[in-house]
Amino acid sequence: MIPVRGFDGAVVAVLGLGRSGLTAARALTAGGAQVIGWDDGETGRAKAEAEGIVLRDLTREGAFEGVACLVTSPGIAHLYPAPHPAIAAALAAGVPVDNDIGLFFRSFATEDWDRFDVTPKVVAVTGSNGKSTTSALIHHILAEAGREAQLAGNIGRGVLDIDPAGDGGVVVLELSSYQTDLARALTPDVAVFTNLSPDHLDRHGGYGGYFAAKRRLFAEGGPDRAVIGVDEPEGLYLAGQMSEGPGDDRVIRVSSGQKLTGAGWTVFARKGFLAEWRKGRQVGAIDLREIAGLPGAHNHQNACAAYAACRTLGLGPKEIERAFRSFAGLPHRSQRIAEKGGVVYVNDSKATNVDSASKALAAFRGIRWICGGLEKEGGLEGLRAGLANVVKAYVIGREAEGFAMRLGPGVEAEVCHTMEQAVARAVAEAQPGETVLLAPAAASFDQYDSFERRGEDFAARVTAALG
Template sequence: MIPVQGYAGQTVAILGFGRSGRATAVALQAGGAQAVVWDDSAATRDAAEADGYDLRDLTKAGAFEGVASLIVSPGIPHLYPAPHPVIAAAWAVGVPVDNDIGLFFQSFATADWDSFDTMPRVIAVTGSNGKSTTAALIHHILVENGRPAQLAGNIGRGVLDIEPAHDGEVVVLELSSYQTDLARALTPDIAVWTNLSPDHLDRHAGLGGYFAAKRRLFAEGGPERAIIGVDENEGRYLANQMAQGQGDDRIIQVSSGQKLTGPGWHVFARKGFLSEYRKDRQIGSIDLRAVPGLPGAHNHQNACAAYAACRTLGLGPRGIEAAMRSYPGLPHRSQIVATRGDVTFVNDSKATNVDSAAKALQAFPKIRWICGGLQKEGGLDGLLPHLGHVVKAYVIGREADQFARQLVGAEAEVCTTMDMAVAKATAEAQAGEVVLLAPAAASFDQYDNFEKRGEDFIRCVGS
């Protein structure tokens, strides 16, 4: 646990008492602050009170009297589509609003570090797709190479729930736009940008707001190294904004699909091979086709970003390659769950938007595609150029009919339920084909979250 610094003897309010809210309360109290909590759910409030936490109804007039700061859980809107009433009330009386990420960066460094031989480091990973895989892969490579490391943030443990840093330790954080948008302190040593595609547009009032939320990790914190995917204009813009000139090797540009040239530092993957170039000279290469936990071009981009992050920490190419080969992959992200009669079953339930699903469709040559769910803004037009590998689509979800009609050029069958979709796809699959769950939609019409959807797919495959 990271005791929060700067609030000893003060009262701090917490809005939202889920995983991050509870960890924040413990960390605040460990730092000498008094935490008062509120949640919109009566059941959650009752549970908090039963556990001994001090409830305060932050919706009432005068609730912020004597409060030094309001800490907000990431799922609560603070600006768009409208600020939560409690947040608006804090603004009105001048109480600073922050989140657990801001508290972490404010509190991570301590006086104990003066005795360390090697200062701890923080690597923060953001982007639309691949940030979980990239963060987990960086952590795996570090551990396999004997470097002490912790993984936290939007994956694994909450940021305030990790252990205080040891000498030379690296903390790897996955950060969502919800987390970077509000944090008052963002000071990673190394910041990683995977890519950008439309997502969470209602929460950020459009793509520009979404980009701005993620860009804060770089613009506000001024990382020593910035690793930036440049396969979209937003990444190219960000890399240009961060660099002081053509040869600025504080910026490492990464790509999947294009060769990067020039006097700077580049890591890219083409046709399954990762290459590292510095000053237009190749100094490292890895055959990613032999890495089972990282299938497809989208995972090769993740590999490039993770490779670059580890190189900035002084790891050698061969040590990184060996660790990549043992990387098992993450659940619900290009996860191979079974192979039967030369038919492979892949769970990519995390492909909740069009861009991530399109990348999954490019990873395999012949696909029986299970898709559908709660469709996001923008429609499915972005998928249409990538349906060439789809032998047939099996559409689930409450809006399966409408979803299927948009898959112009692909054979699609409305199945509605996961059980029916898996049964149909399994019965019709031929040798060499892949039964792929990559929904291109949210799960909330049928499941609590994408993990539950992926678990249901695994259950159906195994039954």
């Protein structure tokens, strides 16, 4: 655990008593704070009381008298579409509002570091798609190279639940826009921006607000190195803001699909080959085509970002390549779960938006596509490029008919509603050389409580169908 510094003897309120909230409460207590908590749900309040946390309804008048800070969970709205009443009350009372990420960055460094030969580092990864895979891949590479590494944040352990860093240790954080938007302290040594596509727009007041939340990690974080995907205008803009000139190698530009030129430091993938260029010459290359855990151009972008981050930490191209080859990938992200009769079955339940689903469709040929769910803003227009690889779509979800209709006349679509029916139909009709792919292009909450549960259901149905 990372004891939270700076609140010894102070009263700190914690709003939202789920995983991150309870961990924050424990870490605050370990640092000497007096913690009070509140959760809108009875279950959260009961768990907190069982741990001895004093409850106080933070929505009541006068609740913030004597409170030094409010720590809120990332899922609770603090500005758009409207702030939670407790957050609004804290702000009105002049009480600072923070989250566990901010607490981590203010508390991670300790006096023990003065005795270390190598100062610990934090690598923070954000972006719309690929940040989980990129974070896990960086962690895997470091572990394979024998470096002390911990994975936390939006993946793995809660950020305050990790162990204090050892000599030369590295913490890899996956950070969502909800986390970067509110954190009062953001000081990574290496910051990674994968890409940007529309998501969570209601929480950020639109696309500009969403980008601004991601940008805070760089503009306010001031990392020593910035690894930035430049395949969208926002990434290109961010790289320009962080750089002092064309040859500034504090910024590493990353791309999947285009060759990057110039005097700076670049890492890009084209036609399955990763190339690293620095000061106008190539200094590294990896053939990604046969690396099973990183299929498709979107994973090649993740590989480029992870490669660049690890190069900033002193790892060589060959040891990074060896780690690539042993990377198994993450559950629910282009996860190959079965192969039978020449048909491959792939679980990409994490493809919850149009952009990530489109990239999954581009990674395979002859696709029997299971899609549908709670559709997000922006419609399905962004799927057009990948639909050429689809043999047939099997649509699930409460609004399956409407989703199927919006795919357009060029796509054969069967309305199945349930995962059970969709898998049964796809398995029955799939031919050798084809891929049965779950890449929903929609959220899961109309039928499942998480994308993980949806992916697990898909895997279980496939296993049962294949016998």
